[in-house]
Amino acid sequence: MTAIQQQRVRNGKRKIAARLGPPMRGEHPQPMLAGSNIHYEVSGRTQGVGVGGLGALHLFARKIGLIEELDAKLHLLKIHQPYHESDHVLAVAYNILAGGTCLDDLELLRNDSALLDALGARRIPDPTTAGDFCRRFTFEDMDALWGVYDTIRQRVWRAQPDGFFDQAILDMDGSIVATHGECKAGMALSYNGIWGYHPLILSLANTGEVLRIVNRSGNRPSHEGAHASVDDVVKMLKQAGFRKILVRGDTDFTQTKHLDRWTDDPQTWFIFGIDAMPNLVELAENQPETAWTPFARRPKPQPKTQPRRKPKNVKEQVVKENGYLNKRLQAEQISELRYQPGSCDKQYRLVVIRKNVSVEKGELALFDDIVYHFFLTSDFELPADVIVHLAHERCQQENVIEQLKNQVRALTAPVDALDSNGAYMTMAALAWNLKAWFALLLPVTAGRWAQRHQEAKTAVLKMEFKAFVNHFIRIPCQIIHAARKIVYRVLGWNPWLGDFLRAARALRR
Numbered sequence: 001m002t003a004i005q006q007q008r009v010r011n012g013k014r015k016i017a018a019r020l021g022p023p024m025r026g027e028h029p030q031p032m033l034a035g036s037n038i039h040y041e042v043s044g045r046t047q048g049v050g051v052g053g054l055g056a057l058h059l060f061a062r063k064i065g066l067i068e069e070l071d072a073k074l075h076l077l078k079i080h081q082p083y084h085e086s087d088h089v090l091a092v093a094y095n096i097l098a099g100g101t102c103l104d105d106l107e108l109l110r111n112d113s114a115l116l117d118a119l120g121a122r123r124i125p126d127p128t129t130a131g132d133f134c135r136r137f138t139f140e141d142m143d144a145l146w147g148v149y150d151t152i153r154q155r156v157w158r159a160q161p162d163g164f165f166d167q168a169i170l171d172m173d174g175s176i177v178a179t180h181g182e183c184k185a186g187m188a189l190s191y192n193g194i195w196g197y198h199p200l201i202l203s204l205a206n207t208g209e210v211l212r213i214v215n216r217s218g219n220r221p222s223h224e225g226a227h228a229s230v231d232d233v234v235k236m237l238k239q240a241g242f243r244k245i246l247v248r249g250d251t252d253f254t255q256t257k258h259l260d261r262w263t264d265d266p267q268t269w270f271i272f273g274i275d276a277m278p279n280l281v282e283l284a285e286n287q288p289e290t291a292w293t294p295f296a297r298r299p300k301p302q303p304k305t306q307p308r309r310k311p312k313n314v315k316e317q318v319v320k321e322n323g324y325l326n327k328r329l330q331a332e333q334i335s336e337l338r339y340q341p342g343s344c345d346k347q348y349r350l351v352v353i354r355k356n357v358s359v360e361k362g363e364l365a366l367f368d369d370i371v372y373h374f375f376l377t378s379d380f381e382l383p384a385d386v387i388v389h390l391a392h393e394r395c396q397q398e399n400v401i402e403q404l405k406n407q408v409r410a411l412t413a414p415v416d417a418l419d420s421n422g423a424y425m426t427m428a429a430l431a432w433n434l435k436a437w438f439a440l441l442l443p444v445t446a447g448r449w450a451q452r453h454q455e456a457k458t459a460v461l462k463m464e465f466k467a468f469v470n471h472f473i474r475i476p477c478q479i480i481h482a483a484r485k486i487v488y489r490v491l492g493w494n495p496w497l498g499d500f501l502r503a504a505r506a507l508r509r
Contacts (some may be wrong), residue, residue: 012497065155072140194218404429441506
């Protein structure tokens with residue numbers, strides 16, 4: 001930022017601090033929301049947008065070569081009248097970044113002349129045209145689109161420090177996408193009685209990026225086809241330069257037929273949950289008592305402010321008062337042994353957690369129940385408790401899937417068939433990935449601001465999608481066309497404006 005921009009950002013921060021900082025003493029005679037004499041006028045020449053950050057994301061997409069890669073490697077249109085493939089893909093992503101929740105919200109964007117001018121666009125696709133573009137996709141075209149994303153993400157990763165490439169952590173899971181339509185080809189009844197689809201999601205735990213979404217019929221098992229996607233992604237991660245690759249999944253993804261093949265690769269190792277089958281439970285019960293040691297979970301982070309008094313557990317109180325069956329964890333112990341799955345030629349390390357669970361009804365303790373949890377891994381060096389902690393961290397992918405479902409709304413089925421809905425999910429996931437790539441390329445300067453900038457980069461990378469949109473996209477701006485350039489004049493302030501302007505200036509370079 002220039003000196004005058006820095007001064008304006010500081011002034012904005014100072015003004016809001018002056019309003020919110022000092023406590024207001026005594027009784028205030030009127031409500032705070034006191035505005036009454038409000039008038040509306042239509043501007044003659046001045047144009048403004050509420051999502052001024054979208055311009056920076058468009059400039060970012062151009063700088064990292066996303067637009068050129070989309071048009072060069074994705075071929076679905078015989079002629080461009082007038083849209084190119086990149087126009088369609090980016091329209092879906094920008095619609096989500098601008099706050100849209102469905103394809104119909106594209107109509108709001110294409111009728112906003114100020115936003116079209118801000119993006120240098122004469123027009124953008126309407127919802128019907130966008131739906132038709134989704135229906136043009138085959139699964140081979142979706143592979144090509146993921147190939148474009150892989151090319152771009154590798155460019156972004158090359159700008160990261162060497163430590164970034166120590167280890168990639170690949171998580172996988174399935175998620176049910178419900179639909180109320182009756183004519184959507186490929187949908188089926190899932191295991192829990194929901195009509196819809198069952199896409200497979202592969203994500204990178206290091207950055208939260210979505211690496212693959214493979215749409216499947218709703219009645220397909222979670223692990224179906226996962227090994228092929230894992231092979232594809234592992235190959236890409238090796239090309240990117242990662243020295244180690246950890247593959248994680250829950251009990252549905254153990255896929256014992258492929259474990260030997262993955263273990264033969266010195267760069268790849270795995271941690272999978274495995275079902276508590278009778279033979280495994282028998283092995284655990286035959287372990288000598290000396291083989292079990294207490295298992296300590298990682299302590300919760302300490303609050304930075306003064307600790308508050310712990311509130312009463314209302315749920316626990318209701319359970320006791322009504323005499324509901326209640327299970328309470330009393331203790332956990334850990335052990336390990338060697339185990340060779342039936343489909344494998346090699347032995348692997350089986351880490352076992354033994355839980356002592358007290359079964360209660362009301363105030364009465366009925367009996368103690370012993371529950372076993374098993375984790376299968378190809379690593380024989382890390383401490384057993386570290387293996388369990390790494391396995392538990394896979395739950396972070398549940399947060400990524402929640403973001404894709406409820407905030408990005410990428411995991412929806414707005415079109416008419418299995419492959420067309422998969423295409424929409426793939427294009428919509430770009431909005432989430434753009435957030436991750438934008439965070440990874442936030443500039444970190446040397447000197448006294450280095451730590452502050454690194455903390456901001458990490459915070460944006462972990463930021464929820466809604467918070468990212470509110471702080472980095474929903475920036476009110478006046479749009480000015482002058483001297484063959486488009487000027488976004490920021491009209492408001494938020495706590496992340498300084499970081500946003502620093503990123504925008506780096507993009508202009």
